Amino acid sequence: MQTTFVMVKPDGVQRGLVGDIIKRFEQKGLRLVGLRQLVPSTELASTHYAVHSERPFYPGLLKFITSGPVVAMAWRGVDAISVARNIIGPTNGREAGPGTIRGDWAMDIGHNIIHGSDGEDTAEFELGLWFPEGTIEWTRLAEEWVYEG
Ligand code: DAT
Numbered sequence: 616m617q618t619t620f621v622m623v624k625p626d627g628v629q630r631g632l633v634g635d636i637i638k639r640f641e642q643k644g645l646r647l648v649g650l651r652q653l654v655p656s657t658e659l660a661s662t663h664y665a666v667h668s669e670r671p672f673y674p675g676l677l678k679f680i681t682s683g684p685v686v687a688m689a690w691r692g693v694d695a696i697s698v699a700r701n702i703i704g705p706t707n708g709r710e711a712g713p714g715t716i717r718g719d720w721a722m723d724i725g726h727n728i729i730h731g732s733d734g735e736d737t738a739e740f741e742l743g744l745w746f747p748e749g750t751i752e753w754t755r756l757a758e759e760w761v762y763e764g
């Protein structure tokens with residue numbers, strides 16, 4: 616079991632996609648273990664994206680992420696990190712395939728609707744950053760039907 620960090624970015628919130636996005640993760644069989652809406656501070660956004668701090672798009676990325684409310688989520692499941700990345704699709708919405716969130720709803724690289732952790736270390740770092748009080752422990756009974764044995 617892994618827990619991954621997923622965030623609907625300001626464009627996804629403004630475009631009214633939060634419900635449809637949650638539905639995709641929920642119906643896939645992942646378990647929602649954290650959910651909060653907030654307008655990220657520059658400090659939070661810059662820590663989250665620190666790995667990109669030297670990139671030319673970084674100032675614009677920070678301005679975008681702090682421009683309005685985001686919806687931060689924690690999703691748990693077997694291989695949840697790669698499963699979530701597959702649901703999300705590649706960075707550039709124009710290149711993302713149909714059926715993925717970015718493929719269905721995004722037309723740009725920056726305005727690409729959603730973020731998902733890209734590995735175990737980043738997931739741990741991002742979950743600690745956005746959910747400092749931790750995630751929710753609960754049993755989703757449907758997992759008896761989602762997973763075999
Ligand atoms: P991903 O979000 O698919 O993990 P990433 O980690 O490489 O992509 O980049 C983080 C975010 O930065 C990405 O979602 C959008 C923005 N970004 C990346 N490359 C960009 C570029 N060439 N121009 C503008 N924004 C970019």
Ligand code: MG
Binds near residue numbers: 731733
């Ligand atoms: Mg990334």
